[in-house]
Amino acid sequence: MVDWITNEAPKWIVVGTWLILNTIIFAVTFVSYRDADEYYYLRVLVGDSLCWARASAACLNFNVMLILFPVCRKLISFIRGSCGCCPRVLRRQLDKNITYHRYFAYMICFQTAIHVGAHCFNFERLAAAKRVTEENLVNYLSRLPLTPNGTWINPIRVADPDPTREVVKTVAGITGIIITLCLVLMVSSSTEIIKRSYYEVFWFTHHIFIIFFIGFVIHGAQMIIHHQSNLSAHPLPKCAENPKGWGSSECAIPEFEGSMPRSWIWLLVPAIIYCIERIARLVSGLQKVVILKVVSHPSGVFELQMQKKGFHAAPGQYILIQCPKVSYLEWHPFTLTSAPNDDYFSVHIRREGDWTNAVAELCHVDEGEFQETWKMPKLYVDGPFGTATEDVFAYDVSVLIGCGIGITPFASVLKSVWYKFCHPKETVPLQRVYLYWVCPDTHSFEWLQGLLLDLERQMRQRGTVDFLKFHIYLTRGWNANQARNITLHDEGSEYDVVTGLHHKTYFGRPQWEVVFKQLAETHKGQSTGVFFCGPKPLSTTLHKLCNRLSNFADKTKFYYNKESF
Structure with missing residues (x-):
């Protein structure tokens, strides 16, 4: 136990705290939807699957909010640089940013499975409610008229519905399918074998997170989950016991309204921070880089010595390099091999794969003599970033x-x-x-x-x-x-x-x-x-x-x- 504390305890304290927060959010949301009177009639139609769907949605909001922070490289480097006086144990957690990013992604996958499964039950039961012919509470709720003031509670309006067809008629259904497919593609392309053998596949596929976030924000825009809005005029459970008496002075016809979507609230701050970071990195990355020297080393390694205005790096940091002549979209990470006191910054690149070989050819590595600067390819450098x-x-x-x-x-x-x-x-x-x-x-x-x-x-x-x-x-x-x-x-x-x-x-x-x-x-x-x-x-x-x-x-x-x- 003592040995475990040095390297493992801080990480698992962070992970444990995160898991506890997820559990609290899930439990509180589940109980609130299970016990709230305004959702009583919706629970009559769909049962506890409503609670499972909403609790998982709350956890999805929380984890989607978190998942962007670990990939804000400049933010993490800034925090690391500005907390030099912080305890070592806190700074070391910044180095596990990709690990935490993966954990958040796994939780999103887990909660998505619960959310999708719960809503499958919801639509099955809503469709079944429309088929009820006997005079009971379910029948009365499903026959409430569709009016501008939102009196309806069952979004399915046809007499003999097909649940699958009804799902794809809704904004939530269409966006749900899209963002689930995006999630499957991003996770499956993030496996180690794909990243090592087909890095471009990983890089391009991971950037469909933009589609994921857009779909995530508008997922609840149609507000198909309705809660009762006139509990004072329609008290429960007395009125629920006698649906034939609805419309009297004691029990008004129940009225419902959609729940406002809140996903955008959770995503707003991290999205703004991430956009600022990307803009800052774009501006920094597009600054002019001058290749001072190209050195060919044995074992297929070549060295690039470069200069860039305002560039400062600490020992062990890394940069991302883009070569537009090879690809406008690919940025590859390389550790700096120069020291902060050098009047240049350098990287050593091993020739492996199409990208590195193409850059070596453009830099005339095999020609043995350094070419004039104007013959060198244009490079963009993003960073440096802390490690x-x-x-x-x-x-x-x-x-x-x-x-x-x-x-x-x-x-x-x-x-x-x-x-x-x-x-x-x-x-x-x-x-x-x-x-x-x-x-x-x-x-x-x-x-x-x-x-x-x-x-x-x-x-x-x-x-x-x-x-x-x-x-x-x-x-x-x-x-x-x-x-x-x-x-x-x-x-x-x-x-x-x-x-x-x-x-x-x-x-x-x-x-x-x-x-x-x-x-x-x-x-x-x-x-x-x-x-x-x-x-x-x-x-x-x-x-x-x-x-x-x-x-x-x-x-x-x-x-x-x-x-x-």
Whole structure:
């Protein structure tokens, strides 16, 4: 339980609070429709399915209101930047914005299923009420005349109705079908396999949220759910017991009016905030970007160094890049590899897929020489946006773990470490940094080798060689004989044969349990921030290790942070 608190408790407190609020909203709405006299006659026609439909609708309003906030990137970056003095536990919840966005979406799906199912029952029972021929309360309610003052309560007016046909005659039915289809498309295209293999499908399909919100707002515009408006002239339950006496001085004919739609009220504020954010991002994104330099690196990686007026970024942040010559609609996220003190900002892009290959071709990457600026493609840059890596200086010890190209978020961090130690202007709690990089082959790290050599030399000059430790692991591109020969040449050598660093290269994959137990022993009683960028299976393993090796008794804590866009 103690280990679980460090990384999991804050998140589940937030999720638990949200679930409790949903439960309260559902229960209060359900009870109010079940017990309210103004809905007594409607309940006579449709039963408790009215309560289920309205309670789920209230929860839908609440979650549709929430779902836009986690995707307001500028708002989240602003909050993160302006709450630097806030407790770390609060800032870390901002990094789970996409997780919370998914949770809200799951709740919307769940409540939509309840809402749709309840209304299917409602229309079935309303249709059945029109077929009643005996003189009873249901018959009287269904025969109330359709008048301008809204006396009717059953929206179905034909004698022998087909429930399905009656549904599609209403605004609520048509919009309900549309927004449910939109929801199915958005959720199904958000699966991990679609996002990784067909990102454009995910991106385009997700933008039908505009249709979803429009349909959501006008869903209740027809006001087909009516409540009684003359309870004082038609008291209940006395008048309900004798429908033949309706129209007398004691029991006037019941009158009904539609319930005003309230969905737009819930959506108004987040929609305004989201629109302001999109306008701000559009204006910022369309500002001129100048490509200063294009560098080709091994393993299909190329570097873009750029300038943009007024651009400022913190270590570990990312940007979105659009290339109009490739696509006017696609924006792709890339982590910044430059430090805040550089006079440019840069990204390293691995050539995977049509978009990255097209950009590489337009930037003349394969030609080996930088072309004039006017020959470079026009790029738009949106951002920068904050990530968990911004907090790398907030811990006693920081452990950076990257797999392959996943090292890119830490290039900026390592440069910032270098600048801070070259020009110390502020005191930071950070006492030790460990870099673990799992590479597929010897060429993968060549583009970062210069930075690592500079950092290592700087630390040695300042007598702080223990401050920054590199652990580079090669997972393929060698065989046992090659590894043995390299190891033999390494014996007695001050520098690593493969990297040229003082830190030696390892062959194979790290034994993470051993690594973390050593960290826990070495830094007992300290707070350790673990920052990871790489595949999900390894993320799960590291997350569990952080939970298991945190110890409340001796105050040793591992805070797990995963890079996500």
